[in-house]
Amino acid sequence: EPEVTQTPSHQVTQMGQEVILRCVPISNHLYFYWYRQILGQKVEFLVSFYNNEISEKSEIFDDQFSVERPDGSNFTLKIRSTKLEDSAMYFCASSDRNGREQYFGPGTRLTVT
């Protein structure tokens, strides 16, 4: 069964550094998303992406964040100048042309020290 994959599974970075989290959505899906979950808190929406542009973003998704689909398979989240409070599990998700069911990857645990 097709799955969303994410790399790396765990990323440790120092405050102020830039990180790129990578995702490979399910191959025939058209909608892509990033969510995050701070330890012990709710899953929060960051951004949705369709047709090579951002379709919606939350207040969390400020100028520190950017997304890109550099080729036909990858979908990346870049976090510039990381802060301690960026430490969280980051989930990528994708959905098909109907945009309904969203299938999540296993997540990347980001630890900012």
Place this chain on the structure above:
Amino acid sequence: SQQGEEDPQALSIQEGENATMNCSYKTSINNLQWYRQNSGRGLVHLILIRSNEREKHSGRLRVTLDTSKKSSSLLITASRAADTASYFCATDALNNAGNMLTFGGGTRLMVKP
């Protein structure tokens, strides 16, 4: 309560018993989805129910939706120890341009063997 709030927050049952988890939300929705998350792992999509549906089944799962009360329930029948996980409801609000899902805080289910 906020959009997509589950109750109870925690539920402990014996194997073989049924588990019922409830979710309430505030705004009108396109659909509501239930996810499972094992500790520290990714979100597994369980079932989606559309706003014009009242009940849906998938294996041992039964989901109901009452749009007049803005609530949904997830019933797991004949529970197994492997069902131990956190369960989240997530709503896709009406007029949502980017398919953003809003998650609740989850119900932590423990099934004792």
